[in-house]
Every structure is written in C-alpha cells, then in structure tokens.
Amino acid sequence: MQAAKASTGATRGLGGRSRVTIADVAEDLGVTKSTVSRALNGYPDIAEATRLRISRAAERLGYRPLSHAQAIRTGRVRSLGLVLQIDNEDSARPFLANFIAGVTQAASLENWTITIATAEDEQGVRETLSRLVDEHKADGFILPRTLLQDARVETLRAQNVPFIMFGRTADPTGCAWYDIKGEDALRTATTRLASLGHKRIAHVPGGAEYTYSKLRIEGYRDGLAAAGIAYDPELIAPPAMNRRAGDSATRALLALPEPPTAITFAVDRAALGAYQAAHALNLRIGADISVIAYDGVPEGAYANPGLTTFEVNSRQAGERLATMLIERIRGTPPEELRELAPPTLVERGSDRPPRLTSAALAERLKTQTNI
Amino acid sequence: MQAAKASTGATRGLGGRSRVTIADVAEDLGVTKSTVSRALNGYPDIAEATRLRISRAAERLGYRPLSHAQAIRTGRVRSLGLVLQIDNEDSARPFLANFIAGVTQAASLENWTITIATAEDEQGVRETLSRLVDEHKADGFILPRTLLQDARVETLRAQNVPFIMFGRTADPTGCAWYDIKGEDALRTATTRLASLGHKRIAHVPGGAEYTYSKLRIEGYRDGLAAAGIAYDPELIAPPAMNRRAGDSATRALLALPEPPTAITFAVDRAALGAYQAAHALNLRIGADISVIAYDGVPEGAYANPGLTTFEVNSRQAGERLATMLIERIRGTPPEELRELAPPTLVERGSDRPPRLTSAALAERLKTQTNI
DNA sequence: CCCCTTGCCGAAACCGGTTTCGGTAGTTTT
DNA sequence: AAAACTACCGAAACCGGTTTCGGCAAGGGG
Numbered sequence: 001m002q003a004a005k006a007s008t009g010a011t012r013g014l015g016g017r018s019r020v021t022i023a024d025v026a027e028d029l030g031v032t033k034s035t036v037s038r039a040l041n042g043y044p045d046i047a048e049a050t051r052l053r054i055s056r057a058a059e060r061l062g063y064r065p066l067s068h069a070q071a072i073r074t075g076r077v078r079s080l081g082l083v084l085q086i087d088n089e090d091s092a093r094p095f096l097a098n099f100i101a102g103v104t105q106a107a108s109l110e111n112w113t114i115t116i117a118t119a120e121d122e123q124g125v126r127e128t129l130s131r132l133v134d135e136h137k138a139d140g141f142i143l144p145r146t147l148l149q150d151a152r153v154e155t156l157r158a159q160n161v162p163f164i165m166f167g168r169t170a171d172p173t174g175c176a177w178y179d180i181k182g183e184d185a186l187r188t189a190t191t192r193l194a195s196l197g198h199k200r201i202a203h204v205p206g207g208a209e210y211t212y213s214k215l216r217i218e219g220y221r222d223g224l225a226a227a228g229i230a231y232d233p234e235l236i237a238p239p240a241m242n243r244r245a246g247d248s249a250t251r252a253l254l255a256l257p258e259p260p261t262a263i264t265f266a267v268d269r270a271a272l273g274a275y276q277a278a279h280a281l282n283l284r285i286g287a288d289i290s291v292i293a294y295d296g297v298p299e300g301a302y303a304n305p306g307l308t309t310f311e312v313n314s315r316q317a318g319e320r321l322a323t324m325l326i327e328r329i330r331g332t333p334p335e336e337l338r339e340l341a342p343p344t345l346v347e348r349g350s351d352r353p354p355r356l357t358s359a360a361l362a363e364r365l366k367t368q369t370n371i
Numbered sequence: 372m373q374a375a376k377a378s379t380g381a382t383r384g385l386g387g388r389s390r391v392t393i394a395d396v397a398e399d400l401g402v403t404k405s406t407v408s409r410a411l412n413g414y415p416d417i418a419e420a421t422r423l424r425i426s427r428a429a430e431r432l433g434y435r436p437l438s439h440a441q442a443i444r445t446g447r448v449r450s451l452g453l454v455l456q457i458d459n460e461d462s463a464r465p466f467l468a469n470f471i472a473g474v475t476q477a478a479s480l481e482n483w484t485i486t487i488a489t490a491e492d493e494q495g496v497r498e499t500l501s502r503l504v505d506e507h508k509a510d511g512f513i514l515p516r517t518l519l520q521d522a523r524v525e526t527l528r529a530q531n532v533p534f535i536m537f538g539r540t541a542d543p544t545g546c547a548w549y550d551i552k553g554e555d556a557l558r559t560a561t562t563r564l565a566s567l568g569h570k571r572i573a574h575v576p577g578g579a580e581y582t583y584s585k586l587r588i589e590g591y592r593d594g595l596a597a598a599g600i601a602y603d604p605e606l607i608a609p610p611a612m613n614r615r616a617g618d619s620a621t622r623a624l625l626a627l628p629e630p631p632t633a634i635t636f637a638v639d640r641a642a643l644g645a646y647q648a649a650h651a652l653n654l655r656i657g658a659d660i661s662v663i664a665y666d667g668v669p670e671g672a673y674a675n676p677g678l679t680t681f682e683v684n685s686r687q688a689g690e691r692l693a694t695m696l697i698e699r700i701r702g703t704p705p706e707e708l709r710e711l712a713p714p715t716l717v718e719r720g721s722d723r724p725p726r727l728t729s730a731a732l733a734e735r736l737k738t739q740t741n742i
Numbered sequence: 743c744c745c746c747t748t749g750c751c752g753a754a755a756c757c758g759g760t761t762t763c764g765g766t767a768g769t770t771t772t
Numbered sequence: 773a774a775a776a777c778t779a780c781c782g783a784a785a786c787c788g789g790t791t792t793c794g795g796c797a798a799g800g801g802g
Contacts, residue, residue: 021757021758021759022758022759022760023758023759031781031782032781032782032783033758033759033760034760034761034762034781034782034783034784035780035781035782037759037760037761038760038761038781041760043761045779045780045781046780046781047779047780047781050780050781064505064506065506065758065759066442066443066506066507066757066758066759067439067506067508068438068439068440068442068443068448068507068758068759069439069442069443069757069758069759069760070758070759070760071437071439071440071759071787072437072439072440072443072757072758072759072760072786072787072788072789073758073759073760073761073786073787073788074759074760074761074787075787077439079486084468084471084472086468086469086471086472094465096467096468096471097455097457097467098457100455100457100467100487100489101455101457101489104487104488104489105489108488108499108502113486113487113488113503113508114486114487114488115450115484115485115486115487116471116475116484116485116486116487117475117479117484117485118471118472118475118476128479131479131482132484134435135435135436135437135438136437136439137438137484298670299669299670299673302670302673302674303673304675392787392788392789393788393789393790394788394789402751402752403751403752403753404788404789404790405751405752405753405754405790405791405792406750406751406752408789408790408791409751409790409791412790414791416749416750416751417750417751418749418750418751421750421751436788436789437787437788437789439788439789440787440788440789440790441788441789441790442757442789443756443757443758443759443787443788443789443790444756444757444758444788444789444790444791445757445789445790445791446757
C-alpha cells in the first residue's frame with residue numbers, strides 16, 4: 001500500500017525521509033529523551049557538561065524540534081495571530097507590507113511565526129478570530145484598527161487569550177497596546193496652521209467608531225486652545241474615510257458663511273478628496289486653502305502640491321507589537337505593556353500662510369458659483 | 372502547583388478551561404476514540420448511523436480537533452507557507468493586501484491557514500524558507516516573484532515539499548504555477564501603439580533575473596512583428612524597476628538619433644519615471660510621447676495624464692494559488708496544476724496618436740537642449 | 743450445519759515531544 | 773559511621789489525536 005500511495009505522485013508531506021527526532025539525539029549519546037528535552041529547554045537539573053554535549057550533538061545531527069509536537073504538551077504553538085479586515089477600496093494598503101515585515105521580523109528573532117487571516121467585515125473578523133482561537137492556531141493575537149467598543153477585545157478577554165492592540169480602546173482593563181499619538185499630530189497640525197496665520201481651521205474626522213478619531217479630534221481642539229482660537233463646532237465636518245467623502249466634506253466646509261482657510265484631516269485619503277474639491281472650485285491647495293493630514297500614504301507625495309502629513313512608522317509598529325505580544329504570552333501583565341510613539345511630520349506643500357481671509361474666501365466662492 | 376502557576380499572572384495559553392477533546396466525545400457516546408476519529412475523517416468502515424451520531428455529538432459538544440495534534444501523526448499542519456521579500460522602496464505594496472486576502476480566503480474555505488514570513492533579500496528568503504521547512508510550519512509554499520533561475524524552487528524540489536509558483540521559471544519540471552500572461556499584455560500594448568500610428572516603439576524591461584521580464588520582451592517583439600515593424604535592438608533599454616531607473620531609461624531612449632514616439636514598460640513604477648523625464652524635457656505624455664505599462668499600481672491612476680496599463684487581479688491570483696497548492700499537497704501532480712490568466716487593459720490618457728514623427732521629436736529635443 | 747466473508751468497531755500502539763516521579767551516587771551533617 | 777541531602781538522570785506517563793490490527797457478530801454459500 002505504501003508503494004501504491006507513493007506511486008500516485010502524492011508528495012509525502014515535508015522532509016520525505018524521516019527527520020531527526022529527539023529520540024535520535026538521545027540514542028546517539030546514550031541518554032534518554034527526557035534528558036535531551038530538559039537539556040535543550042534549560043532545566044536546572046541537568047549538569048552543565050551534559051547540556052553542552054547534548055546541544056552539540058543536536059547541532060551536529062541537525063535536530064529541530066517540531067513546534068506542533070511541542071504544542072501538544074505545552075499548549076504553545078509559537079505563533080502570533082493576525083486577522084486583517086480587507087474591505088473595499090480603503091483599508092491599509094501601503095501600511096500593510098511594512099507592518100507585516102515588522103511583525104514577522106520581530107517574531108522570527110524568537111523563532112515564532114505569524115498566522116495570518118483576513119475577512120471582509122467586522123462580523124467576518126470575529127468569526128475568523130474565534131475559529132483561530134478554537135483551533136489554537138496562535139498563542140496570541142495582534143488587533144489592528146481598534147474600535148472604541150471592540151467586540152474582539154471582549155471575546156479575547158473573556159476567553160483569556162493574550163492579545164495586544166494597535167491602537168487604544170474605551171475600556172483599557174486587561175489590555176496591552178502600542179499606538180501612535182495621533183492626538184499629538186493633530187495638535188501640532190493645528191498650532192502649526194495657526195502660526196502660519198490661519199484663523200479658521202477645520203477638522204475632518206475619521207469614522208466615529210474608531211478610537212483614533214476621537215483622540216484626533218481632542219488633539220485638534222487642544223491645538224485650537226493652545227493657539228487661542230475659539231472652538232467652533234461648525235468646523236468639525238462629518239466623518240470622512242476616503243477620497244469621495246473627503247471631497248464632499250471639504251465642499252460642505254467651504255460652503256459655510258465663514259469658511260475655513262485651513263483643514264486638518266484625520267486620514268490622508270480623505271485629504272486627497274480636498275484636492276478634488278479644490279480643483280472643482282477653482283482653488284489652489286497650499287494657497288487659497290491649506291491642508292494637513294495624517295497617515296503618510298504614498299499618493300500624498302505625488303499629489304500636487306505634495307500633501308503635508310504625519311507619517312507613521314508601521315514597520316516599527318509591527319516590530320514592537322510582535323515583541324510585546326510575545327512578552328504578554330510569556331506572562332508579563334498587560335499594564336506593563338503599553339507604549340505610545342510619536343508621529344513624524346512630513347512637510348510638503350499643502351500648508352502655507354493663507355492668501356485670503358475667511359471672508360475673502362467666502363466672497364470669492366460666492367461670486368464664482370454665480371458665474 | 373497549578374494554583375501557583377496561575378497566580379503568576381501568566382495567561383494559561385488559549386482556552387483556559389480544558390477544551391473538549393476527542394476522548395470527551397467518545398465517552399459521551401460510549402464509543403472509543405478511534406471510532407470517533409474514523410467517523411469524523413470519513414473512513415469507510417464506520418456505519419452510516421454511527422457516523423451521524425458521532426458528528427452530531429461532536430457538533431453539540433463543540434469539538435474542534437487541534438490541527439497540531441493531528442499533525443504529529445499525519446504530518447499535515449493544514450497551513451500554507453508564504454515567504455515575502457520586502458525590500459527597500461519597490462516591492463509589491465498595493466498588490467499585497469489583495470493578494471493575501473485572496474490566499475487566506477481560499478485557504479479558509481478548506482479550513483487551512485496561512486503562515487507568513489518576510490525577509491529583506493534573496494538570501495534571507497532562502498534561509499527563512501528552509502527554516503519553515505525544517506520546522507514543518509507549512510505543508511507547502513507559494514512562491515511569488517519567480518526568477519529564471521530560482522534557488523527556492525531547487526531547494527523545495529530537492530526536499531520534495533509541495534509548492535506553487537506565482538510566475539514561471541526556466542526549468543518547469545515538477546513545477547506547478549499560476550501566472551498572468553504578461554507577454555500577451557506587451558504584445559497588445561505594442562500592436563495598439565502601432566495602430567495608433569507609432570512607428571518607433573521602445574521597450575523598457577524589468578530586471579533580467581525575473582522570468583516575466585524575458586516573457587514581456589518576447590511579447591513586445593511579437594507585437595512588433597504582428598504590426599510589421601522591424602525590431603531594433605537599440606529600442607530596448609536597460610532594465611528599470613523603479614521611478615528613477617525609468618526616468619533615466621526614458622532619457623536614454625529619447626537621446627537616440629531616431630528616438631521612439633512610444634515606450635512600453637514592463638512595470639508601472641518605471642513608467643512613472645517617464646513622467647519625470649518628460650516633464651524635465653518639456654514633453655507631454657500622451658502627446659509628444661506615448662506610454663503603456665503593466666501592473667496597475669494606484670499611483671498610475673493619479674498621474675497626469677492617467678497611465679494606460681494592464682491590471683492584474685491579484686486577489687484572484689491569491690485565491691487560485693491557494694486552492695491549487697492545496698490540491699498539490701493532496702497529491703495532484705504538478706503538471707496538472709498550471710494556469711495562465713489574461714491581464715486586463717486599463718485605458719487612460721498616456722497612449723495617443725503621435726503628435727510628432729520620430730525625426731521631428733529628435734529635432735525638437737535637440738533645439739531644446741541647445742537653448 | 744459449518745466455514746468463510748463482510749461490516750463494524752474496540753484495544754492498543756504510535757507520532758514527537760514534555761513533564762512527573764523516583765532512584766542512585768556522591769556529599770554533607772550529626 | 774549512620775543519616776540526610778543534593779545533584780543528576782532514567783523510566784514512564786502524558787498530551788490529543790491517528791492508524792494498525794484483530795475480534796465479534798451477522799450474513800451467505802456449500
């Protein structure tokens with residue numbers, strides 16, 4: 001039957017000839033499996049000389065333990081889980097490659113691997129996540145795109161599985177996280193615009209369900225306060241997460257009786273919509289209307305003028321998240337695993353001193369539409 | 372001791388309380404583990420009634436087999452491996468999210484998962500790959516970015532581990548693949564430019580190590596032949612994989628005594644360099660010089676004029692690769708797992724009838740530089 | 743009525759590791 | 773010198789599944 005099986009052309013799984021097992025190492029040295037196992041795992045009841053002999057022999061024979069064979073007893077598969085939501089259009093395209101690179105690199109330092117899965121929507125993410133938990137495909141999870149109320153967090157917390165968030169959430173109990181201080185970015189953006197001479201500065205937030213949207217609004221308001229500008233609720237547009245929504249948000253803001261001369265955006269993609277709107281309204285970005293956003297998407301660099309924005313180092317984020325999650329899995333309490341990193345400003349051409357006052361801008365827009 | 376362990380604050384791995392095992396299911400029904408196992412895995416020597424009782428009980432108790440527990444005996448971890456090379460700048464940024472989405476989606480249909488890793492260079496990819504093979508982290512691998520001479524292929528072939536390529540390679544023995552017919556794209560691009568009236572059509576290939584570069588050059592030459600245009604080796608530039616190289620390749624081509632009025636590019640990013648070159652030389656893309664490329668990167672849509680290119684459906688590619696690899700792992704011979712998909716043309720503004728002849732273009736460039 | 747199949751399932755080995763439990767030899771204490 | 777430790781390692785159980793082997797009962801053929 002063996003022969004028949006082989007003749008079907010079926011590959012016999014990996015490593016056709018039987019690999020070297022712990023028993024082989026043990027036999028080679030005339031000790032038992034248990035001794036080898038304890039020696040290799042650093043148990044204290046193994047003589048130093050023995051440990052050395054064993055690790056040398058393991059090296060020489062090319063022994064590599066099978067993580068899934070270990071897992072059956074230890075319950076650790078040495079893998080980090082990552083469930084991504086890939087939805088239409090937006091999603092974190094450029095972000096992804098570097099982020100994954102960071103995660104995998106940090107993980108492989110400890111000889112861990114990444115188990116990755118995707119889903120279309122929140123529902124799908126939850127289902128996929130619990131499937132991975134049920135089948136124990138990973139020892140812990142990295143949660144990107146955290147929401148103020150996050151069902152994933154509650155699920156994992158309830159089931160007592162380790163996780164770390166890329167972002168923050170409303171209820172921090174039991175949570176570890178790494179995040180970029182988007183609030184600082186928006187504070188800086190606002191004060192920067194103010195010091196350029198802008199008096200009416202608007203903000204287009206991200207989706208209300210995301211924690212970062214709330215934080216960035218706070219940063220915007222802090223910036224206003226620091227610049228001594230009164231907060232005007234009219235200058236906060238409805239949420240915009242993509243080009244189209246950014247376009248209409250911009251138009252709405254410019255249609256105000258006292259339009260802003262500068263707009264801050266929670267996300268770059270929405271800011272790119274402002275370019276469309278400006279073009280349609282015959283305004284020039286960086287002259288008639290200034291823009292600062294956040295994310296650092298590559299398209300921003302090729303826009304005309306270049307989009308001034310805050311870049312996030314997603315590679316570093318991936319690295320930190322992976323190493324922190326491994327620590328978490330090894331027992332470090334979540335309260336000790338919380339890190340915030342600063343965003344970095346990338347100055348391009350979209351933010352300049354205002355060429356017109358708000359009133360002049362309003363006037364120009366009015367006469368123009370009358371044509 | 373249990374208590375002491377728990378009190379360290381260490382999370383006890385996943386699923387704190389002991390999960391339901393195959394033994395639980397067996398005991399619940401008063402049968403043995405072996406019966407349950409065979410029933411659930413569709414062995415023929417289990418009565419239909421029994422199989423039904425067992426699968427119902429498994430469902431009711433919420434039994435999910437641990438893939439790593441199965442793996443220890445079966446040698447199958449139900450996971451597909453993917454080692455990505457993430458190098459500086461270029462790399463397949465936008466491609467990645469959709470590709471991964473496709474792969475994971477197809478894999479999860481069969482309840483398989485993806486184990487992903489990254490490396491900086493070819494050397495690193497090979498090392499990572501063999502580590503994953505040694506530790507049997509995946510049952511098979513998807514190889515993107517295939518080279519004419521691909522060390523990964525040789526390694527995997529030698530070790531008899533299943534794999535499938537995204538792309539083709541010089542020696543196809545034992546290889547399964549899925550690929551987009553880039554040669555067809557370049558053939559179409561060339562004949563299209565010819566029918567627009569272009570007589571001098573150039574080509575800027577990709578890196579010579581990639582299989583697709585060779586194929587696309589062949590497609591270009593086929594297109595020339597079909598259009599009845601003589602092949603001129605001068606019109607094949609040195610390889611260009613990014614904006615900067617595309618810029619200088621374009622300049623070199625335009626500096627020829629008989630410059631091309633149209634240029635085809637193996638990759639979009641290089642074509643975007645032509646926009647820079649054109650701008651610097653005071654030429655207009657889509658008027659003085661036409662361009663068609665290949666890849667479908669998002670920046671191409673925002674270039675001015677939009678870049679005419681061939682889009683690859685990387686999500687579909689991921690799906691096909693995953694399902695084909697699973698078939699391969701299950702024993703389908705590689706010769707039966709070879710698929711080629713057509714690219715789709717995206718018409719934008721970069722390809723138009725020539726405004727000037729080659730001679731006129733040369734004249735203009737000469738006088739211009741003289742200024 | 744006996745023998746031989748066939749269908750179905752239990753018993754036990756097995757996969758490759760980890761971990762518990764003792765046991766032996768050497769060393770220290772009394 | 774006997775007793776009590778200590779350091780080190782072997783024997784065996786164990787983890788959660790899969791797979792081999794064999795046995796029993798029912799059915800069919802002679």
